[in-house]
Amino acid sequence: MASIISNFFISLDGVVESPDQWHFDYWSDEMGGVMGRGMATCTGFLMGRTLYEEWSAYWADNTDDDGFGPFIKAIPKYVVSTTLTEATWENTTLVTGSPEEIEAQLRAIRADTDGDIGISGSATLVRSLLAMGLVDTLALLMHPVVVGSGQRLFEDTAKTPLTLLSSTTIANGVLHLEYAPAGGVV
Numbered sequence: 001m002a003s004i005i006s007n008f009f010i011s012l013d014g015v016v017e018s019p020d021q022w023h024f025d026y027w028s029d030e031m032g033g034v035m036g037r038g039m040a041t042c043t044g045f046l047m048g049r050t051l052y053e054e055w056s057a058y059w060a061d062n063t064d065d066d067g068f069g070p071f072i073k074a075i076p077k078y079v080v081s082t083t084l085t086e087a088t089w090e091n092t093t094l095v096t097g098s099p100e101e102i103e104a105q106l107r108a109i110r111a112d113t114d115g116d117i118g119i120s121g122s123a124t125l126v127r128s129l130l131a132m133g134l135v136d137t138l139a140l141l142m143h144p145v146v147v148g149s150g151q152r153l154f155e156d157t158a159k160t161p162l163t164l165l166s167s168t169t170i171a172n173g174v175l176h177l178e179y180a181p182a183g184g185v186v
Helices: 030-041 049-059 068-074 099-111 123-132
Strands: 003-012 042-049 077-080 093-096 114-118 137-143 160-170 175-181
Touching: 003 030, 030 042, 030 114, 030 137, 042 049, 042 123, 049 068, 049 077, 077 099, 093 099, 093 160, 099 123, 123 137
Parallel strands: 003 114, 003 137, 042 077, 042 114, 077 093
Antiparallel strands: 137 175, 160 175
């Protein structure tokens, strides 16, 4: 059975939106190593509709032969959406229906998959998955910057106790934090 691991670049004030506008000032080889280790165990990738539309438009025809391009093209992708009617990007499965049907499909995918299923860039989806008890690890690269505005990872979220699994400080001040749910939503 797969573990679902949520990965986010996050600012000190909890913003996860538009990391392209604040994240790259902190990029380093050490951070790349953290991300590479996470990708090494990932055998599936979960995303919401918005991320799917953005990434499929960019990565489907991207000729990047190194790094993320080959990884995201080849890996099985699962798109959770109540509005998409088809997902045409190679190796993509559409997960749709009522919330109960979506949860059942995700539980089946998780049960039938070995390794880790990664999720990134879909804060709304991660909040839903946490409420369903489907997130095994919340991995955050917390940047030492206050962005001030933008979508936050946790907006209008029920109290959810977490247990710290690990914490590492990267030389540039970014914290790599890994949490697991500590027993459900309260």
